[in-house]
Amino acid sequence: MNTFRAAISSFLDTDEIIEPSTAEYHKNSQVWASHKFKHPQLVVRPKSLESLSNLLKILNDTDVDFAIRGGGCGSVSTPGVLISMSAFDDFVFTKEDETVTIGAGQLWRDIDQKLEEIAPEYSVPGARCTYVGVGGGTLxxxxxxxxxxYGLTSDPQNMLDAQIVLMSGEILWASTDPDLLWALRGGGGAFGAVTAFKLRAYKYPQKVYSGMILYPGEALEELSKKVPHFADTNTDPKVAMHFYCLDMIQGALVGKPSVPGLAVLVYDAHGEEHGRKEAFKWALEIPGAMDTTKGMSYKEVNELNDAMEQTRAQITMMMTAVVIPVVTEDLIKKTFKWYEDSLAQQPKLNAGTFVLIELMQKEAFNSVKSRKDTGWPRPNGRHILQLGTGALKDSGEELHKFAVKRLADAASEILDDYKTGDCMPRDFEGHHEPEKIFGENVERLRAVKKRVDPNNRIRAAYTL
Known part of the structure; x- marks a missing residue:
């Protein structure tokens, strides 16, 4: 490592090299899931394409372990050298062709803020939470x-191009290498260090009706009928909803036993009057409903879950996300049973255990013509079932093993027709099977990887 330090010191500024003893180390190395932190010996934060190019060229010719960190809600870490991409924070809006070119080291909150300031009539299909990283989330x-x-961020109509630095040090826009651009559209971050994306921006309503409606567990029977009815009958792409099974008091964080409950997070881009009187009147009328909804900006909608950031690096959080075709009464009841059973068996899992069903329109996963159009083949479904387990850090190995198994078994316990290939690559854990997630595209992805990273130096969450 000393030889490596000496080599990079010849072209990096002192503030681009971050030692564990410095104040910047924690900010640039922190993971989301506490158990995945590997205590990097060194963090490097390149401030320019030239610095990054030189860094990757040196790493390519060594056996120094390294990883590339975008800074969002992922948990990339390494015992060696961690490359922080946070200095890549450009933002250029071009009104003539309605595009934004954005640095990949930012969080989506940065993009929401800059759009609101520079192009207030526009939004980008980015992320629903502000703490998601632009790089990791898009890839x-x-x-x-x-x-x-409008489809997913990485769909061809949205992700128009990506600037990337390869292990050889070559800097290019991926549109000059169509196979590479194809791989980056959902294929993950193992092909190089992506520094920027060119994305489509859309004129979009900036006054949205949103917020949580919370319910006691006794509302399950009515919600199990009305949530599927909403999923079946809503055809408006500007109206959506999340269904949650959650701890009503966040007991782990306040030192109290959990109170399992239910909630829906509503979204209506037509505004508050339409949301209250038409789209979600049914949800507000369910007995026991606690209404926190209101009119707000698109940016404020994405900020609704910001409180989750207080759990960063405090919980052994693990997740799985499965694309499903329909939402049924049976599914709603099974998710709540799984949630209640999980906490009954291990009450300390209340820190990170939850159920989220993201109710969407079919266009979300079907805006491309073929599964072969993008590196990650889009599942043939419509909604997302997301499950999480986890406890406060340092809760013990046995509890962690239970959480791992509970999550690994969850989807097959809840879904009648669970296929591992329907899992999304964004929430990758050890029990997932990347060959099935990427299916018919695996061999082509492997070929791109071998060509752009022949020494297989860049390691991602999964290996194909």
């Missing part, structure tokens, strides 16, 4: 509130 698919109308 693994990208789901936003706009996806029901």
């Amino acid at each position: 693994q698919g990208g789901v936003s509130w706009m996806s029901s109308e």
Whole structure:
């Protein structure tokens, strides 16, 4: 490592090299899931394409372990050298062709803020939570509130191009290498260090009706009928909803036993009057409903889950996300039973255990013509079932093993027709099977990887 330090010191500025003893180390190395932190010996934060290019060329000729960190809600880490991409924070809006070119080291909150300031009539199909990284979120698919109308972030009509630095040090826009651009559309971050994306921007309503409606567990019977009815009958791409099984008091964080409950997060881009009187009147009328909804900006909608950031690096969070075709009464009841059973068997899992069903339109996963059009073949479904387990950090190995198994068995326990190939690459854990997730595209992805990274130096969450 000393030889490596000496080599990079010849072309990196002192503030681009971050030692564990410095204040910047924690900010640039922190993971989301506490158990995945590997205590990097060194963090490097290149500030220019030239610095990044030189860094990757040196790493390509060494056996130094390294990883590339975007900075969002992923948990990339390494015992060696961690490359922080946070200095790549450009933002250029071009009104003539309605595009934005954005640095991949930012969080989506940065993009929401800049759009609101520079192009307030426009939005980008980015992410539903502000703490998601632009780089990681886009390279693994990208789901936003706009996806029901415009598709995923990485769909060809949205992700127009990507700037990338290869292990050889070559800097290019991926549009000059069509196979590489194809691979980057959902195929993950193992092909190089992506520094920027060119994305389509859309004129979009900036006053949205949104917020949580919370319910006691006793509302399950009515919700199990009305949520599927909403999923079946709503055809408006500007109206969407999330269904949750969650701890009503966040007991793990306040030192109290959990109170299992239910919630829906509503979204209506037609505004508050339409949301209250038409789209979600039924949800507000369910007995026991606690209404926190209101009119807000698109940026404020994405900020609704910002409180989750207080759990960053505090929980052994693990997740799985499965694309499903329909939402049924049986599914709603099974998810709540799984949630209640999980906490009954291990109450300390209340810190990170949840159920989320993202109700969407079919266009979200079907805006491309073929599964072969993008590196990650889009599943033949419509909605997303996301499940999470986890406990406060340092809760013990036995509890962690239970959480791992509970999550690994969850989808098959809840879904009648679960296929591992329907899992999304964004929430990747050890029990997932990347060959099935990427299916018929595996061999082509492998060929691109071998060509652009012949030494197989870049490691991602999964290996094909």
